[in-house]
Amino acid sequence: MAKADAWGAPEGTAFERRKARGDGLAGNTRLIAEPAYRRLLAAEPLLRRSIPALIIIFLIVIAALRVLSLMNERDEAERDVKAVLGLAAGQMANAISADPTAASSGAIDLLESTSRQGAMGRSHVLVITDSAFKIIAVSPLSTGWQGRSLDSLVLDGQPLFMFGDRAGVMDVSIGGQDWYAAVSLTRDRKNAAAVLVPQEAVFDSWRKTVSLNVTLFVLTAGVLIIILYAYFGQASRAQTADRIYLEAHQRIDMALVRGRCGLWDWDMVRGKMYWSRSMYDMLGYEPCNSMLSFGEVDDIIHPEDGDLFELANKIVEREIDHIDQVFRMRHADGQWVWMRARAQVIDPEAPEI
Incomplete structure (x- = not known):
């Protein structure tokens, strides 16, 4: 003091x-720094009030981008599975057309070979039918579809049985569940090959990704x-x-x-x-x-x-x-x-x- x-x-x-x-x-420090400092002090209340709005906008933008990304992933998964189903059904129909015995004595071997080549999972169902769409062979056998009529099992899939692979891969219903199904007819239309998979199994991995992203x-x-x-x-x-x-x-x-x-x-x-x-x-x-x-x-x-x-x-x-x-x-x-x-x-x- x-x-x-x-x-x-x-x-x-x-x-x-x-x-x-x-x-x-x-001196020069004041001339350079003080105007910016005073502007910062004047803008501080506005910046403080804008922080909540900026955080909300940030969260909305992040959420929108992730939703778009997840929807794109879902569309890609759907396109991939449809491509695999169509190719597998067409491959089996062509193999039967080239060797008619493949629809009888060699049916199981054909189904297993197609499943391995197409990297099918346990949820995929491969079917060979006669001209009346009665199931001759099915993999896996645990489905219990052997000897049943495929067109009676598959609802909302009549274009598949009328036009075969020209109908493409369709959304159908089996036992109250949504499935993807592809049917391909042989050239003489005496047999048909079908590949089906539950939509729940297709999007199981995608749903886990959605759950992780939401968390x-x-x-x-x-x-x-x-x-x-x-x-x-x-x-x-x-x-x-x-x-x-x-x-x-x-x-x-x-x-x-x-x-x-x-x-x-x-x-x-x-x-x-x-x-x-x-x-x-x-x-x-x-x-x-x-x-x-x-x-x-x-x-x-x-x-x-x-x-x-x-x-x-x-x-x-x-x-x-x-x-x-x-x-x-x-x-x-x-x-x-x-x-x-x-x-x-x-x-x-x-x-x-």
Whole structure:
């Protein structure tokens, strides 16, 4: 703390030059940075209010992209399975047309061979029928379709039995479930080959992917909501802390001004000082928010009263651990002002006791 009294002798100081540069940031730094900083402060409330909307938009965009991607994957899975069914049915019909015995004695071998070549799964059903669409051979046998009429099992699939492979692969119903079915007729129309698969089995992997994506989306949304809540909670606490700090700072400044005292914060490591506004008022200088250098402060201390560099060396050498000194400082109008400085040296890196 410092207590002031007036004394004489006018002379120019570095503080007059600082006053000409203005408060806060100095020189070119201020010209470049301060406008952007002020714009940022002005835009901060708008940015704070826009954060929830931005998060919601982000989640909507992510959800829309994933839905489109998943629907595309579903369409690709459907196209692939239809292509496999059509090719397998056509291959079996061609094999029977080339060798009619394949529809009787070699039926099982034909079904197994087609299943291996087409990489069929356990859910695929391969069928060979006669001209009346009565099932001659079926794989797997566990379906229990052997000897039954295929056209009676398959609902909504009449075009398949009328036009064969020209009808393409159709959505049909078997036992109340949705299936994909492809039927191909032999050239003499005495036999038919069919390949079928439940849609549930086709999209089983896709449904697992959908479930995983939904879980990840929900977790992501939950994390963002928690972060948003924490951000606004922290912002609210920061605003409260800033308000308390400003109020306390104003009270301290008011007390210092009324007591004709000033506050110094001297950073030995960086060689910088912070002065309270009351310190500037006592010496008649324009207050500024930037730190002062050793040289700037030493320039306005009377040369007969010592200098800061000598005092700093004593502190660094640990010759003293506190300051209680009377000296003169130059007022802005040229007078000398008597000051009494009292301070305690604090080592920020010292371990706590």
